[in-house]
Amino acid sequence: MSKIIPFKAVRPTSDKVSLVTCRNYDDYSSAELAAWLSFNPYSFLHVIHPAYMHSQKITLDKRFKGVAHKYQDFKEDGIFMEEDKSVFFLYEIKTKTQSFTGIVAGTSIDDYKNNVIKKHEDTLQYRVEYFKDYLHQTGFNTEPVLITYPDNETLSDWIFKKKKSQPIYNFSTTNKEKHQLWKIETDEEIAWLAKQFEEIPELYIADGHHRSASAEMLYDEDSHLGNENLNYFMSFLIAESQVKIYEFNRIIRDLNGYSKEDFLEKLSEHFIIKDKEQELWKPQSKFEFGMYLDGSFYALFYKINDNFKNQNSILTNLDAQILYDKVLQPLLGIEDLRNDERIEYIPGKQSIATIKELVDEGEFEVGFMLYPSDISEIKALADNNLIMPPKSTYIEPKFRSGLMVYEL
Known part of the structure; x- marks a missing residue:
């Protein structure tokens, strides 16, 4: 039985979403970073890496605090807005050759600990601790864990029908991708979708093993503070056949x-x-x-x-x-x-x-x-508590940074 929850997302306003969202920071060359930061004041890259030109000269503590401050600036400037209530989202990414559609939700730390959410990659302790400190200092995460679920005809039919409705985002990016986002906000739809996942016995991490391990470590350290958001981490849930x-x-x-x-x-x-x-x-x-x-x-x-x-x-x-x-x-x-x-x-x-x-x-x-490799190999390894060699798979889709923020 898998548990997913809606959450109060913070996200860009519709008129600025194409300007705000960006690829993963590491995907940019130095020249690209300099160009985006110079000519696009709305880019989420300003939040991810404030004071870019001086980043090597400051401590991690100061850098993380800078991220937190810049994020608050984006909220105060009206670049970001917060949902009035907890919701799910349906998100579609279209490239020249591929189309990916999945559900953005909170997934359970307990499920992760109890191996309902299964892993197939090892993690490096220093990277887990680094990102845990980042989460603790900044108070938010914008990179969901990519999780697969078994192909499900009921969910597929629902997704097909939902995509016929008006999206809240419909934009393209400079790498020639098209992005659409639908909000799932009625009590009936939220309850129905959560129920569908309760009937799925196991989920599998496709990408984001360090992020999920960092969320677990932060929960272990800070859960006594009573912050319910620490009990979950943001995930992008996608059918197995959709993963590339x-x-x-x-x-x-x-x-x-x-x-x-x-x-x-x-x-x-x-x-x-x-x-x-x-x-x-x-x-x-x-x-x-x-x-x-x-x-x-x-x-x-x-x-x-x-x-x-x-x-x-x-x-x-x-x-x-x-x-x-x-x-x-x-x-x-x-x-x-x-x-x-x-x-x-x-x-x-x-x-x-x-x-x-x-x-x-x-x-x-x-x-x-x-x-x-194919998804059956990944699942077989996870089912048997085996770990792939490092750098065995490069998995798509890749979520846009700044599209969705899960606050802690």
Whole structure:
């Protein structure tokens, strides 16, 4: 049984929403940040990172207080408004090739603690503590956790009908996405929607493991203060079939002392290797890997014996784990996938020509392309309390910062 609640959202006024909302802060280059902050006084980037040009010279405590003050300025200036009552929202994102629709709601810390909301990624303690301190100091969150639920015909029909009504937001962004938002505010609709989720036994985190862990840590530290909002965290709930999962590809700075010939020979112990020369080849199915080395693309087909799938666990059957177990760790000497400076990651939605360019420029020696995981693998790992290797998945949709604020 899953529990969701409506909440009193703070959000931009309709006339300014397209100016306020922004991509995740880390998605912007320095030049883009400077441009947006210089020419758009309404951008939520002003809130996320006040005093941008001097941010490296101030303490975290001062930075977080600056965020809180700038957020209050936006409210006082009438850029943000607060709902009169607690509501749910229906939110749609349309790109050139994809359409995502989900429900924005509060999800339960108790469900998270009791594994009703399941996880598949590990977290870094320092990042969890960093974001917990951010929440504590600023008093708000604008980045919901992306959570999936099993496809449900009743909910799908309701969403289809709801989207025929007039949205409260209908705007486009400079990255050519269209965004629409509907408010679910009648007592009947709120009760009905909450009831639908009560009948769903389990939910799965797709993206936002650090955010949910930070919300739990803040609850553990401050729940004695009696703030009911700490019992929940904002989530974007979306049907499993709506989620788009990309791989993270890997680029490595050196061959750990191997010559090209010796490295290929070592790889042949576990892979059938086909030289694709200049063909921009990428894996077509599970247990296939692409490689770019010394000006050529290679197809690597993992050698699977008859009993491999049955004798190995869900985790060891995962392509990202196979690459680590057979190549990255034993051959290239990469132990720590999160912190080793010899490895970097490229989201699978970027062209593999990007990998070719980075290797050809000489800073990296070899690149590996993976086949993306699917939702069934993610769920199987979560159901068995297993953790994916770092940077295994890049998941969409991505929520716009500043579109919705959950105050603590």
